[in-house]
Amino acid sequence: MKKIDTAKIEKNIYEILLALGADPECEGLKETPKRVAKMYEEVFEGMNYSNEEIAQKFDKTFSADLDVEGHTKDMVVVKDIDAFSYCEHHMALMYNMKIDVAYIPQDKVIGLSKIARIVDMVTKRLQLQERIGTDIADIIQMVTGSKDVAVIIRANHSCMTARGIKNVNSKTYTQTLRGKFETDAVLLNRIMY
Ligand SMILES: [Zn+2]
DSSP, rough: OOOOOHHHHHHHHHHHHTTTTTTTSSSSTTTHHHHHHHHHHHHHHGGGSSSHHHHHOOEEEEEOOOOOOOSOOOOOOEEEEEEEEEEETOEEEEEEEEEEEEEEOOSSSHHHHHHHHHHHHHHHHHOOHHHHHHHHHHHHHHHOOOSSSSEEEEEEEEHSSSSOOTTTTTOOOEEEEEEEEHHOOHHHHHHHO
């Protein structure tokens, strides 16, 4: 397991403050490098784990006999999971993030709160919105053994809303579709309400 080097972050934030022309020894900034390092340790917690390690961590499944004769197994949809993340291009905040995760269980069912925990770990990394989707889908597939997974994400990117073209209200929308969700438009429609 990698560990975030808070001492190194602290030292470098001090240098950034200097580079900004600020006085890192002044009252308001004295503790800032330490505070930023502590915050990074928390908001980047997921950097300590690979997708495989996150899958192992939350591998609490229940076997369930979900077969109803003549019917496709029912899907599980968790909608509007709140999250935030940081884009790897600018280290800028991605906010107002809502994530929907859907899967069709094979024979293993994952606890619903575990899905939210997986989302939390994946978003606490330097990320791209598309990769958040593929990381979550990979882990859900690893844990449940299901091939049919969909992850839909909407978020504001502060690198777009607060700088550059200042497109304040623009949201970025991504879909990661695997298995039946990729080919079955009716099925996909059912999670888009
Ligand atoms: Zn960015």
